[in-house]
Amino acid sequence: MFTRLLKYIKPYRTVFVISLFCVVGLAIFGAFRPYVLKEAIDVKIANKEYNGFVIYMVIMLALLIFEVISQLLFIYxxxxxxxxxxxxxxxxxxxxxxxxxxxxxxxxxxxxxxxxxxxxxxxxxxxxxxxxxxxxxxxxxxxxxxxxxxxxxxxxxxxxxxxxxxxxxxxxxxxxxxxxxxxxxxxxxxxxxxxxxxxxxxxxxxxxxxxxxxxxxxxxxxxxxxxxxxxxxxxxxxxxxxxxxxxxxxxxxxxxxxxxxxxxxxxxxxxxxxxxxxxxxxxxxxxxxxxxxxxxxxxxxxxxxxxxxxxxxDTTSNIDDSGTIETSHFDGNITFEDVRFSYIKDEEVLKGISFNVEAGETVAIVGATGAGKSTIINLLNRFYEINSGTIKVDNTDIKDMTLSSLRNQIAVVLQDVFLFADTILNNISLNNPNITEEDVVNAAKSIGIHEFISSLPNGYHYNVKERGVMLSSGQRQLISFLRAYVTNPSILILDEATSSVDSYSEQLIQDATDKITEDRTSIVIAHRLATIQQADKIIVMDAGEIVEIGTHKSLLKKEAGYYKNLYEVQFLKAEVV
Missing domain, CATH: 1.20.1560.10 (ABC transporter type 1, transmembrane domain)
Structure with a gap:
């Protein structure tokens, strides 16, 4: 352990050597003083000789000064x-x-x-x-x-x-x-x-x-x-x-x-x-x-x-980033082929699911809590490694791509928004030098939230404090949505993005979603089925398996269908309210 620690000294060899010299100086100068004093007593004081006594005192003073200098340099x-x-x-x-x-x-x-x-x-x-x-x-x-x-x-x-x-x-x-x-x-x-x-x-x-x-x-x-x-x-x-x-x-x-x-x-x-x-x-x-x-x-x-x-x-918990393919844009074709995954060994969360998303499609994934919806998003971004199967984007295995190029083309808006104790501008750009303040302002205007940001003290330079406590949950969600939008991603993912916002914020996000999803592959995960009725395809999941795939209208036509049951239960609750 100590030998391993000493390896980090190599770039600072000169300072290390100076410190060692100071250590030697402390030892020698300190030990010499009693010896000089002994000689002064035995040679001069005992014999009552005044001549040369001052020289011994000067030598002791010099040794003391050198010792002090050595200690000062050593400490520093x-x-x-x-x-x-x-x-x-x-x-x-x-x-x-x-x-x-x-x-x-x-x-x-x-x-x-x-x-x-x-x-x-x-x-x-x-x-x-x-x-x-x-x-x-x-x-x-x-x-x-x-x-x-x-x-x-x-x-x-x-x-x-x-x-x-x-x-x-x-x-x-x-x-x-x-x-x-x-x-x-x-x-x-x-x-x-x-x-x-x-x-x-x-x-x-x-x-x-x-x-x-x-x-x-x-x-x-x-x-x-x-x-x-x-x-x-x-x-x-x-x-x-x-x-x-x-x-x-x-x-x-x-x-x-x-x-x-x-x-x-x-x-x-x-x-x-x-x-x-x-x-x-x-x-x-x-x-x-x-x-x-x-x-x-x-x-x-x-x-x-x-x-x-x-x-x-020494922990080897890194995602394998041995892929060599760099890409600056995806068409947006996504393929899951017999994908199996478990967070805990022998407890599968995804049980061999397969589906395709065509470029430019808006696909919704629905299902009960724990069905595996968010897991699909985590695997697409390679936050976790799959147990078996293949995930492809544009017919290329995502493992063959570099992590940075993969994630740079996928923007995710999460249900649980995390904001840093920084300005709104920095929370949106995340200090990306390729995203200017002008880009952020233009993006905010295009999705209709520029007025809201401008109304805050200092506008885009308003500090939202730790975890964004100075903003409401709806406002935090809008900032998170703008963060994804400003990167101009090839693939957009909305993971329960409107589940905790008010009606006004939801309408802003819905309007922005219509703009950003146009001609762009989008995956929307939602509990509220009213928000995904216009999706090109709806994937219905239950207990880690895909039970139904189709459009909103086609799925409602299935007698005793899983999606139809979810839809009827939700709207029945809404009518009761």
């Missing part, structure tokens, strides 16, 4: 490197997610995916800014300090080195348990994000059905688990760091005790400078050891986050 470049690597991974992740099949999103929580793309990425950045380089810096500093201590006074160094294995063992145990704890924390963070995102999005439903108290209790339970996860890490920290601090203080006391007796004894080989240097060296040795444990926390969180992100990157 290590953080810069971390953010640059994360930017590259995040872009790669989002690009990868854009190509996923709809099946992946059907089964994945939005909150979890947001956590992967945002929160987990910041934890990965910490690997470089606070984890990896800091651990390397601390280890290098410990090695240099240990070398200086051994060179100055081996006897006192052995006292220090005896306690280090104990701290190292404690650090290893601490690291093991912290990894488990942080995995639990990341899981609970994902659950929390997912829960909050879904409840905020569906707040209207919660309030309509007075579920506030129930959801509040659920949130408290999830938050409690999140708290317990973090408290587990706090508990491990509260045990480890006092133990490490106690061992450091105990080591310092032993060094002062033994070194003090040796310094008093004239022939013991320990000087006052040695003692002063060791009182500086010991914190420099033990503090990094304690910090390594702390940085391991950061590193563990980063590695857990990286593991989760790479699992998404």
């Amino acid at each position: 470049y290590a953080s810069w490197l971390g953010q640059s690597v994360v930017k590259d991974i995040r872009v790669k992740l989002f690009k990868h997610m854009l190509k996923f099949k709809m099946t992946y999103f059907d089964k994945s929580s939005v909150g979890v995916l947001i956590t992967r793309a945002v929160t987990d990425m910041e934890r990965i950045a910490d690997i470089f800014g606070e984890g990896l380089f800091m651990i390397f810096s601390d280890i290098l500093k410990m090695i240099v300090v240990a070398g200086f201590m051994s060179f100055i006074n081996l006897k006192l160094s052995l006292i220090v080195f005896v306690t280090m294995p104990i701290v190292l063992f404690a650090t290893k145990i601490f690291q093991k348990y912290m990894k488990i704890a942080f995995e639990d924390v990341r899981t609970e963070v994902s659950n929390l994000n997912s829960f909050v995102q879904e409840r905020v999005t569906g707040m209207k439903i919660l309030q309509l059905f007075t579920r506030e108290t129930t959801e509040y209790k659920k949130f408290k339970a999830i938050n409690e688990r999140h708290k317990k996860g973090w408290l587990k890490t706090v508990w491990y920290n509260s045990i480890f760091f006092p133990i490490a601090e106690f061992l450091a203080s105990l080591t310092m006391a032993m060094v002062i005790l033994v070194g003090g007796f040796n310094a008093i004894s004239e022939n013991a080989g320990t000087t006052l400078g040695d003692l002063i240097a060791f009182t500086m060296f010991i914190p420099m040795l033990f503090r990094p050891l304690n910090q390594i444990a702390n940085k391991f926390n950061t590193l563990q969180m980063g590695m857990v986050a990286a593991d989760r992100v790479f699992k998404v990157l």
Whole structure:
């Protein structure tokens, strides 16, 4: 995992090398200062020599300045490197997610995916800014300090080195348990994000059905688990760091005790400078050891986050886009040949359906909820892969076409309209550089909704906010219809496009439909049969099978026909109302 993460550093080798040099500088300049101070005490202060004493102080000041500069550069470049690597991974992740099949999103929580793309990425950045380089810096500093201590006074160094294995063992145990704890924390963070995102999005439903108290209790339970996860890490920290601090203080006391007796004894080989240097060296040795444990926390969180992100990157849920045929226009002939499909294995939604749509025809697909009407549209756009059979456009298998050229020629107006928190203009053009504001205005005028858009504050530059909450459902549907119309598609699909609009908006859409469907292949899915009576062909579906095909008039002539029954039931309800 770590090796894979380091591959993303390759474009930033120069910055990586600078950071490493800064790390080396921090270790060397920091370790030299106690040694210079020792020499100043033993050579000058002990002998009461003023000559040359200032030089030692100047050297110490210079070492301090170099250490500060190294630390400044290290903090900046290590953080810069971390953010640059994360930017590259995040872009790669989002690009990868854009190509996923709809099946992946059907089964994945939005909150979890947001956590992967945002929160987990910041934890990965910490690997470089606070984890990896800091651990390397601390280890290098410990090695240099240990070398200086051994060179100055081996006897006192052995006292220090005896306690280090104990701290190292404690650090290893601490690291093991912290990894488990942080995995639990990341899981609970994902659950929390997912829960909050879904409840905020569906707040209207919660309030309509007075579920506030129930959801509040659920949130408290999830938050409690999140708290317990973090408290587990706090508990491990509260045990480890006092133990490490106690061992450091105990080591310092032993060094002062033994070194003090040796310094008093004239022939013991320990000087006052040695003692002063060791009182500086010991914190420099033990503090990094304690910090390594702390940085391991950061590193563990980063590695857990990286593991989760790479699992998404390793997911092979992409639609096969190996087709080579590029087309800028379809005549509009559509053929389904014995198409079978299931969202869940062994539970077929489409059971070997076959039908033809001639170029320029308007074909309606009707049937009860769950009959498979919208599934046909999803398969035509290749949002899902069929189990068997063939789907052709203009006698070419859609698998042989590139996804972009296929979808560019098919415009879909869905029942559930999704608008982004952006202007009306951008929601219609979707920032397509080939669609100008003039194109949008002309299209709006031609289908009769220019007046409605112009009446809004800032007109086409009116921000509709998240999911278009500033517009009514009918207005959102009109915007969605204009979005499809302005692309001038070869094939137009209306999926329950008038099911949730008022009579005025429906009439606008019906007028626009008459214009846009002229000489263009159109597929209309509708529950309201009054809207599809003029269709050239009506396909009637039931439980994933085609039960009838014909015109409105021919289907009504069938005694005990499925369509006739649907029609009579709908109009009987209308008369009752």
